Amino acid sequence: xxxxxxxxxxxxxxxxxxxxxxxxxxxxxxxxxxxxxxxxxxxxxxxxxxxxxxxxxxxxxxxxxxxxxxxxxxxxxxxxxxxxxxxxxxxxxxxxxxxxxxxxxxxxxxxxxxx
Amino acid sequence: xxxxxxxxxxxxxxxxxxxxxxxxxxxxxxxxxxxxxxxxxxxxxxxxxxxxxxxxxxxxxxxxxxxxxxxxxxxxxxxxxxxxxxxxxxxxxxxxxxxxxxxxxxxxxxxxxx
Numbered sequence: 001x002x003x004x005x006x007x008x009x010x011x012x013x014x015x016x017x018x019x020x021x022x023x024x025x026x027x028x029x030x031x032x033x034x035x036x037x038x039x040x041x042x043x044x045x046x047x048x049x050x051x052x053x054x055x056x057x058x059x060x061x062x063x064x065x066x067x068x069x070x071x072x073x074x075x076x077x078x079x080x081x082x083x084x085x086x087x088x089x090x091x092x093x094x095x096x097x098x099x100x101x102x103x104x105x106x107x108x109x110x111x112x113x114x115x
Numbered sequence: 116x117x118x119x120x121x122x123x124x125x126x127x128x129x130x131x132x133x134x135x136x137x138x139x140x141x142x143x144x145x146x147x148x149x150x151x152x153x154x155x156x157x158x159x160x161x162x163x164x165x166x167x168x169x170x171x172x173x174x175x176x177x178x179x180x181x182x183x184x185x186x187x188x189x190x191x192x193x194x195x196x197x198x199x200x201x202x203x204x205x206x207x208x209x210x211x212x213x214x215x216x217x218x219x220x221x222x223x224x225x226x227x228x229x
Binding site: 006044106 | 172
Protein backbone atom coordinates (compact mmCIF):
# COMPACT_ATOMS: atom_id res chain seq x y z
CA UNK A 1 0.00 0.00 0.00
CA UNK A 2 1.09 3.53 -0.67
CA UNK A 3 0.30 6.82 1.04
CA UNK A 4 1.35 10.45 0.90
CA UNK A 5 1.42 13.08 3.61
CA UNK A 6 1.90 16.77 3.03
CA UNK A 7 2.86 18.70 6.12
CA UNK A 8 1.01 22.00 6.24
CA UNK A 9 -2.32 22.38 4.52
CA UNK A 10 -1.60 26.07 4.03
CA UNK A 11 1.76 27.77 3.54
CA UNK A 12 2.29 31.52 3.21
CA UNK A 13 5.46 33.12 1.93
CA UNK A 14 6.42 36.61 0.90
CA UNK A 15 7.13 37.38 -2.72
CA UNK A 16 10.79 36.63 -3.39
CA UNK A 17 11.13 34.26 -0.44
CA UNK A 18 12.01 30.58 -0.55
CA UNK A 19 9.15 28.17 -1.15
CA UNK A 20 9.31 24.80 0.62
CA UNK A 21 6.40 22.39 0.37
CA UNK A 22 6.83 19.10 2.16
CA UNK A 23 5.90 15.66 0.91
CA UNK A 24 6.57 12.35 2.61
CA UNK A 25 5.51 9.06 1.15
CA UNK A 26 5.09 5.52 2.25
CA UNK A 27 5.61 2.76 -0.26
CA UNK A 28 6.56 -0.89 -0.05
CA UNK A 29 7.83 -0.80 -3.63
CA UNK A 30 10.11 1.58 -5.52
CA UNK A 31 8.01 4.66 -6.13
CA UNK A 32 7.50 7.14 -8.86
CA UNK A 33 6.77 10.55 -7.40
CA UNK A 34 5.02 13.55 -8.87
CA UNK A 35 4.16 17.13 -7.99
CA UNK A 36 1.11 18.71 -9.56
CA UNK A 37 -0.19 22.26 -9.32
CA UNK A 38 -3.85 23.23 -9.45
CA UNK A 39 -5.01 26.77 -10.05
CA UNK A 40 -8.53 27.73 -8.96
CA UNK A 41 -11.24 25.94 -10.92
CA UNK A 42 -8.74 24.25 -13.16
CA UNK A 43 -7.30 20.78 -13.62
CA UNK A 44 -3.93 19.52 -12.48
CA UNK A 45 -0.74 20.45 -14.25
CA UNK A 46 2.43 18.41 -13.84
CA UNK A 47 5.28 20.38 -12.26
CA UNK A 48 7.87 17.62 -12.13
CA UNK A 49 8.36 13.91 -11.63
CA UNK A 50 10.86 11.48 -10.20
CA UNK A 51 11.14 8.24 -12.15
CA UNK A 52 14.29 6.63 -10.73
CA UNK A 53 16.82 8.66 -12.69
CA UNK A 54 18.41 11.72 -11.06
CA UNK A 55 17.34 12.30 -7.48
CA UNK A 56 17.25 16.07 -7.96
CA UNK A 57 14.49 16.84 -10.39
CA UNK A 58 13.92 20.17 -12.05
CA UNK A 59 10.48 21.14 -13.23
CA UNK A 60 8.62 23.99 -14.79
CA UNK A 61 8.34 27.52 -13.40
CA UNK A 62 11.60 27.24 -11.47
CA UNK A 63 10.48 24.45 -9.16
CA UNK A 64 12.62 21.50 -8.18
CA UNK A 65 12.37 18.55 -5.84
CA UNK A 66 14.81 16.09 -4.36
CA UNK A 67 14.04 12.42 -3.82
CA UNK A 68 15.53 11.25 -0.52
CA UNK A 69 14.97 7.56 -0.05
CA UNK A 70 16.37 7.49 3.47
CA UNK A 71 13.88 10.14 4.54
CA UNK A 72 11.06 8.93 2.28
CA UNK A 73 10.65 12.53 1.21
CA UNK A 74 10.13 14.45 -1.99
CA UNK A 75 9.96 18.09 -0.93
CA UNK A 76 9.23 20.80 -3.48
CA UNK A 77 11.27 24.01 -3.49
CA UNK A 78 11.60 27.23 -5.39
CA UNK A 79 14.26 29.81 -4.52
CA UNK A 80 12.11 32.88 -5.04
CA UNK A 81 8.31 32.94 -4.88
CA UNK A 82 6.27 34.82 -7.42
CA UNK A 83 2.70 36.00 -7.02
CA UNK A 84 1.68 33.66 -9.84
CA UNK A 85 2.80 30.66 -7.75
CA UNK A 86 -0.24 30.99 -5.51
CA UNK A 87 -2.13 27.74 -6.04
CA UNK A 88 -2.80 24.29 -4.58
CA UNK A 89 0.04 21.80 -4.80
CA UNK A 90 -0.39 18.04 -4.72
CA UNK A 91 2.23 15.37 -4.24
CA UNK A 92 1.44 11.92 -5.66
CA UNK A 93 3.04 8.47 -5.63
CA UNK A 94 2.66 5.48 -7.91
CA UNK A 95 4.19 2.03 -8.16
CA UNK A 96 7.16 2.10 -10.53
CA UNK A 97 6.96 -1.63 -11.14
CA UNK A 98 3.34 -1.68 -12.09
CA UNK A 99 2.62 0.33 -15.17
CA UNK A 100 -0.81 1.86 -15.12
CA UNK A 101 -1.10 1.83 -11.38
CA UNK A 102 -3.30 4.65 -10.17
CA UNK A 103 -1.85 7.59 -8.30
CA UNK A 104 -2.22 8.11 -4.58
CA UNK A 105 -2.44 11.82 -3.87
CA UNK A 106 -1.61 13.77 -0.77
CA UNK A 107 -4.22 16.12 0.68
CA UNK A 108 -2.61 19.15 -0.90
CA UNK A 109 -0.92 22.33 0.30
CA UNK A 110 -2.36 25.70 -0.52
CA UNK A 111 0.41 28.21 -1.20
CA UNK A 112 -0.26 31.90 -0.64
CA UNK A 113 2.25 34.50 -1.80
CA UNK A 114 2.15 37.82 0.02
CA UNK A 115 3.28 41.03 -1.67
CA UNK B 116 -2.15 17.60 -29.95
CA UNK B 117 -5.26 18.13 -27.89
CA UNK B 118 -5.04 17.31 -24.23
CA UNK B 119 -7.52 15.38 -22.15
CA UNK B 120 -11.00 16.72 -22.70
CA UNK B 121 -13.87 16.57 -20.30
CA UNK B 122 -17.42 17.68 -20.71
CA UNK B 123 -19.44 19.23 -19.46
CA UNK B 124 -17.23 21.50 -17.39
CA UNK B 125 -20.10 22.28 -15.06
CA UNK B 126 -23.13 20.13 -14.40
CA UNK B 127 -26.07 20.88 -12.15
CA UNK B 128 -28.47 18.13 -11.17
CA UNK B 129 -31.32 17.80 -8.70
CA UNK B 130 -31.36 15.01 -6.19
CA UNK B 131 -32.44 11.75 -7.77
CA UNK B 132 -31.37 12.64 -11.31
CA UNK B 133 -28.59 11.00 -13.28
CA UNK B 134 -25.23 12.59 -14.06
CA UNK B 135 -23.09 11.57 -17.04
CA UNK B 136 -19.54 12.80 -17.22
CA UNK B 137 -17.46 12.34 -20.34
CA UNK B 138 -13.74 12.08 -20.83
CA UNK B 139 -11.81 11.91 -24.08
CA UNK B 140 -8.21 10.84 -23.45
CA UNK B 141 -5.21 12.22 -25.27
CA UNK B 142 -4.63 10.80 -28.70
CA UNK B 143 -2.86 7.47 -28.46
CA UNK B 144 -3.68 6.97 -24.80
CA UNK B 145 -5.50 3.80 -23.83
CA UNK B 146 -5.52 4.16 -20.05
CA UNK B 147 -8.15 6.30 -18.34
CA UNK B 148 -8.47 7.13 -14.67
CA UNK B 149 -11.26 8.89 -12.81
CA UNK B 150 -10.64 10.83 -9.60
CA UNK B 151 -12.98 12.74 -7.32
CA UNK B 152 -12.06 15.88 -5.45
CA UNK B 153 -14.33 16.93 -2.64
CA UNK B 154 -14.21 20.57 -1.50
CA UNK B 155 -10.99 21.38 0.36
CA UNK B 156 -9.65 17.86 -0.16
CA UNK B 157 -7.17 16.08 -2.40
CA UNK B 158 -7.99 13.77 -5.25
CA UNK B 159 -9.26 10.30 -4.51
CA UNK B 160 -8.90 7.52 -7.04
CA UNK B 161 -12.14 6.02 -8.26
CA UNK B 162 -11.59 3.75 -11.23
CA UNK B 163 -9.00 2.76 -13.83
CA UNK B 164 -10.07 1.58 -17.26
CA UNK B 165 -8.55 0.45 -20.49
CA UNK B 166 -10.51 0.09 -23.69
CA UNK B 167 -13.59 -2.02 -22.91
CA UNK B 168 -12.16 -3.18 -19.59
CA UNK B 169 -12.35 -2.05 -16.00
CA UNK B 170 -8.93 -2.73 -14.52
CA UNK B 171 -9.38 -1.39 -10.99
CA UNK B 172 -12.57 -0.03 -9.48
CA UNK B 173 -11.50 -0.23 -5.87
CA UNK B 174 -12.25 3.46 -5.32
CA UNK B 175 -15.74 3.43 -6.73
CA UNK B 176 -18.74 3.56 -4.39
CA UNK B 177 -20.54 0.24 -4.54
CA UNK B 178 -23.86 1.70 -5.53
CA UNK B 179 -25.05 4.27 -8.06
CA UNK B 180 -21.64 4.77 -9.69
CA UNK B 181 -20.47 3.08 -12.86
CA UNK B 182 -17.83 3.71 -15.52
CA UNK B 183 -17.12 2.53 -19.00
CA UNK B 184 -14.56 3.08 -21.72
CA UNK B 185 -16.00 1.68 -24.95
CA UNK B 186 -14.03 0.69 -28.00
CA UNK B 187 -15.23 3.83 -29.71
CA UNK B 188 -15.96 7.12 -28.03
CA UNK B 189 -15.17 8.71 -24.70
CA UNK B 190 -15.05 7.22 -21.26
CA UNK B 191 -18.24 7.79 -19.28
CA UNK B 192 -18.63 8.12 -15.53
CA UNK B 193 -22.27 7.67 -14.63
CA UNK B 194 -23.85 8.56 -11.33
CA UNK B 195 -27.42 7.46 -10.82
CA UNK B 196 -29.85 9.01 -8.36
CA UNK B 197 -27.43 11.72 -7.33
CA UNK B 198 -27.35 12.99 -3.75
CA UNK B 199 -25.93 16.22 -2.34
CA UNK B 200 -22.81 14.37 -1.18
CA UNK B 201 -21.94 13.65 -4.82
CA UNK B 202 -21.21 17.34 -5.37
CA UNK B 203 -17.52 17.48 -6.22
CA UNK B 204 -15.05 17.99 -9.02
CA UNK B 205 -14.48 14.87 -11.07
CA UNK B 206 -11.19 14.64 -12.92
CA UNK B 207 -10.22 12.32 -15.68
CA UNK B 208 -6.61 11.47 -16.48
CA UNK B 209 -5.10 9.46 -19.29
CA UNK B 210 -1.81 7.69 -19.83
CA UNK B 211 -0.17 6.15 -22.83
CA UNK B 212 1.48 2.79 -23.39
CA UNK B 213 4.85 2.34 -21.73
CA UNK B 214 6.70 5.18 -20.11
CA UNK B 215 6.83 6.35 -16.53
CA UNK B 216 3.22 6.29 -15.41
CA UNK B 217 2.73 10.00 -16.03
CA UNK B 218 -0.93 10.84 -16.11
CA UNK B 219 -2.31 13.83 -17.97
CA UNK B 220 -5.32 15.45 -16.39
CA UNK B 221 -8.37 17.03 -17.91
CA UNK B 222 -9.91 20.28 -16.63
CA UNK B 223 -12.52 18.45 -14.60
CA UNK B 224 -16.30 18.44 -14.38
CA UNK B 225 -17.78 20.27 -11.44
CA UNK B 226 -20.97 18.56 -10.38
CA UNK B 227 -23.41 20.42 -8.19
CA UNK B 228 -26.40 18.59 -6.77
CA UNK B 229 -29.23 20.80 -5.63
